[in-house]
Amino acid sequence: MKPSLLDVRNLEVTYPGGAAAVRGVSLALDAGQKLGIAGESGCGKSTLALALLRLLPPGTRVTGEVLLDGEDVLAMKWGRLRAVRWAGASIVFQGAMHSLNAVHRVGDQIAEPVLLHSGATPAAARKRTGELLEQVGLPAARAAAYPHELSGGQRQRVMIAMALACDPRLVIADEPTTALDVMVQAQILRLIEELVAEQELGLVMISHDLAVLADTCDRLAVMYAGRVVEEGPARDVYEDARHPYGRALSAAFPRIGDPAARFAPRGLPGDPPDPAGLPPGCTFHPRCPVALDTCGSQDQPLRDAGPGRRAACVRVEVPVGAGPGAGAGAGAWERPGTDAGQMPPSAVLTADGSTRAGRDDGSARVGADGSARAGADGSALPRTDGPAQAVADGSVCAAAGGSARAVPDAGAAVVSEYEDGAPAAVSESGGGTP
């Protein structure tokens, strides 16, 4: 089977200060597809984007796998990584004002990756720069302009031209239209959609505006506190979110003409959590309008929430008839890394974990595809473990969960390599829990 263009497995990122910015994210994307990642500042979405190309500052702990065409970016040698950046995958950064060099002409900035990666002659690179500018809707003569001579929308077009310079297969767009006017935003989104369709690119688009993502992307993942809390087909998630946070995000931007939103702006009380001190249990529970008593102590795994959809909320009804088999199918799309936290050991032992039984602390880890099993014996789900226990187990599972799939051999090797470091991450991320 052809590997997905991008397959992120159980990615975790911890900054040197101990802030767990991404905590077990798994995503997959095929060529020609558009995946939206929604969430507010501090939820880890930009960290995730940077981690995909290993652009994080030194000292940051990154575990899991980022498979680009089946090859793990996190395990690449430096030279290979340099080749993959720009040519394999490129990023359109947030805030074109700050991402362009103010003292170089934009044409030279676009030509730089062309010169470095394809070994083109300066004349060929200039020609390519002109083509790229025209592709993004700017006259080729604008290559001679400095960034301050361009408007915000034009600068964003230059950023996109730069990202396309080496014909990447994957483009990661981090808030490509934030701070742009509605009309310019519409122009840029249309341009991105055209380019993706023409060139069969994969697109990961990051934004806090669910409406924009739902309009542009095929699938949507909503992140909160470093984890995916809901994912599914973009329109379904936007129109009928299953997770209360997804619902709050989609209500934040009103549909004009909707009488329910008139004189009734909807927000969410409280502030996004600090990644260095996450609340125990479900990280969303302090702001959740429908939280149960148990939410304060039990972490919630992603679970099936309809066809092609998953949400990490205790209130999500597991569809009838979702047996272990069906669940495993869904689990293959994204492995919920941390869901073993509240899996009682008995359930774990009955699970399909026999192949991994030899590994340490298999009880916690094997629950990794437990969202399905939670459906099978749902009664076991709301068992109250001690909060500390739940977090510790969950994190161990998150760190080691990669092995639960153990699909490519290389990947398995990487996972085991990181396994030793996992307990450290546990104590760090669990530090905030009482």
Next chain:
Amino acid sequence: MTATPRAASAASPPAPAPLLSAQQLHVAFPGRHGAPPVRAVDGVDLDIRPGEIVALVGESGCGKTTLARSLLGLVPTSSGRVTFAGSPLDYAPRALKSYRRRAQLVLQDPSGSLNPRHTVYDAVAEGLRIHRYPGDERTAVAGALARAGLRPPERFFLRYPHQLSGGQRQRVVIAGALVLEPELVVADEPVASLDASVRGEILALLLRLRTELGLAALVVTHDLGLAWNIADRVAVMYLGRIVETGEVEQVLTAPRHPYTRALLSVLPEAPGEPVVLTGEPPDPSRVPSGCRFHARCQVLASGEAARAGVADACRTEELPVLGAGTGTQVACHWVRAKAARAGAG
């Protein structure tokens, strides 16, 4: 259709006298190196009545921020006048100081508009100190913080801006504007730099202040959803002029000006085919002749205007400044021609 519950005194007939009013307001900045002057605000009539929330929407560079600043006396006007509570704005320093006690500005970026070395208490008390507030400063600051949703206020007194979240910072900025109990606030993009989930909370706060204190507000924004959320009236600005104004329900659900239509059509949830205008608004130092929107107008480009017999007028004939009244008004030759024909037929 438009029977949405309305708060406070906004629409009770007959309309009360405007609190703040701009008449034929022009603001021009001198051009550099002999370039023609930049006509940032080029003839605007606008009224804001007590307890009314008006949204001023438009793209960046359309002059909406300059208009807001000139209404507060922060930018000298070139011609036209601003009146507040019936009397023209006096630009003498002492008079401006007392005016600013009654009309306050809330800036866009709360991180940039708070002094990082002032505590929350100092930030909010600054206005009281400038105006030599006679009462108890501590009570006033606590009251303003509580009204802005920071409760209990004492817990926030000694915090510094970096210890607050973005939403809390914006609440501090709003508390600083509220502490002098103004009658009007001008909020320039009050939620543009805030997270989606916090945005609704701040907008709800503005609505609550209107209900509880009868506060009037001019909200400057490029976000049409914001206007739908909280505003009574909306004024759409393009290149220094208001091109369409009226009740929010009217303007946003049945837009008439081609520019307003295009703006609404590109919103993610909009029905119908999006009209993506090409290019960007022209330079305000070279305002096109005729209708200032004609170079980008989809109605003119499609030949629709020519069929209505107004294509020449669009290119050559300038439109009058829209009045400040509450009814829906549109500065467009094509819309006028259609309306005239409908009236005659």
